[in-house]
Amino acid sequence: MNTTQAFNGVIAIDGPSGSGKSSVARRLATELGAACLDTGAMYRTATLAVLRSGVHLGDKQTVIKVVETAKVEFGTTPADRYARLDGENVDADIRGDEVTANVSAVSSIPEVRQYLITSQRDIIKAAENGIVVEGRDIGEVVAPDADLKVYLTADPAERARRRSTQNGANLAATAADIKRRDTADAKTTRPHDAAPGAVVLDTTHLDLDQVITALHELITRGGTT
Ligand SMILES: Nc1ncnc2c1ncn2[C@@H]1O[C@H](COP(=O)(O)OP(=O)(O)OP(=O)(O)O)[C@@H](O)[C@H]1O
Numbered sequence: 030m031n032t033t034q035a036f037n038g039v040i041a042i043d044g045p046s047g048s049g050k051s052s053v054a055r056r057l058a059t060e061l062g063a064a065c066l067d068t069g070a071m072y073r074t075a076t077l078a079v080l081r082s083g084v085h086l087g088d089k090q091t092v093i094k095v096v097e098t099a100k101v102e103f104g105t106t107p108a109d110r111y112a113r114l115d116g117e118n119v120d121a122d123i124r125g126d127e128v129t130a131n132v133s134a135v136s137s138i139p140e141v142r143q144y145l146i147t148s149q150r151d152i153i154k155a156a157e158n159g160i161v162v163e164g165r166d167i168g169e170v171v172a173p174d175a176d177l178k179v180y181l182t183a184d185p186a187e188r189a190r191r192r193s194t195q196n197g198a199n200l201a202a203t204a205a206d207i208k209r210r211d212t213a214d215a216k217t218t219r220p221h222d223a224a225p226g227a228v229v230l231d232t233t234h235l236d237l238d239q240v241i242t243a244l245h246e247l248i249t250r251g252g253t254t
C-alpha cells in the first residue's frame with residue numbers, strides 16, 4: 030500500500046460503467062486521508078425517491094419536485110460511505126435492478142442535474158482534507174478546476190467481466206446492460222470521452238493496485254502524463 034501523500038485538493042475521476050471509479054476513488058481517498066463522493070449514488074438515490082413516490086417518469090415537473098424535496102444524506106468518509114433517503118440507509122436499494130434500469134432517464138432531466146450538481150459542489154467546497162469525486166461529468170462540469178482529472182476506462186468486455194464477477198450475474202446479460210447504460214448516459218454526459226485536461230488511464234490490463242500506484246504517481250507529478 031502507498032504511504033499517505035500530503036494532499037488537500039480535488040481529484041475528479043470520470044469514466045464509463047464498471048471502469049472501476051468507485052473502488053479506485055474509495056481506496057485513493059483512504060490513502061490520501063481525503064473524503065470521497067460517489068455522484069452516481071446521488072443520481073441513484075434521486076431515482077429511488079422518484080420510484081418510491083409513484084410519480085410517472087414522464088411527468089417531468091413532478092419528478093423534479095420529488096428530487097428537489099427528497100430528504101437525502103450522503104456519507105463521504107471512505108470507510109463509511111452511505112446514501113440515506115428519509116433517514117433510511119438505501120445503499121442496497123439504489124444498486125438494485127429497478128433503480129439501475131431507470132437512473133439514466135432521471136439523470137437526463139436538466140433540472141435534476143442542475144440541482145444535484147449544486148449539491149455536489151457544496152459537498153466539494155465543504156471538504157476540509159481534500160476529496161476524490163467520481164462520476165461521468167466531474168472533470169468537465171462539476172469541478173472543471175480540479176487539481177487532477179482522470180478518465181478511467183477499460184474495454185467493454187473487461188468491464189463486463191469485472192461486474193459479473195462482482196455480482197455473480199450472467200456475463201452476456203451484464204455486458205448488454207453496461208452497453209445499454211453507456212448508450213443512454215451518452216445522451217446526457219460523455220462517458221466515452223475524457224474531459225479537457227484529463228489524464229486517460231486504460232485499466233484493461235491493470236489490477237486495482239497498479240491503478241492506485243499510477244494515480245499516486247500522477248498526484249506526485251502534478252497530474253501530467
Ligand atoms: N483495475 C481493476 N482490475 C480488476 N478489477 C477491478 C479493477 N477496478 C475495479 N475492479 C472491480 O470491478 C468492479 C466494478 O468496479 P466499480 O464498481 O468500482 O466500477 P464503477 O466504474 O464505479 O462502476 P459504475 O459506474 O457502474 O458504478 C468491482 O468489483 C471492482 O472491484
Ligand SMILES: Nc1ccn([C@H]2C[C@H](O)[C@@H](COP(=O)(O)O)O2)c(=O)n1
Nearest residue numbers: 068069070072132136164165166214
Ligand atoms: N456524474 C454523474 C454520475 C452518474 N450519472 C448517472 C449515469 C449513471 O448511469 C447513473 C448511475 O451511476 P453509477 O452508479 O453507475 O456510477 O447515474 C450521471 O449522469 N452523472
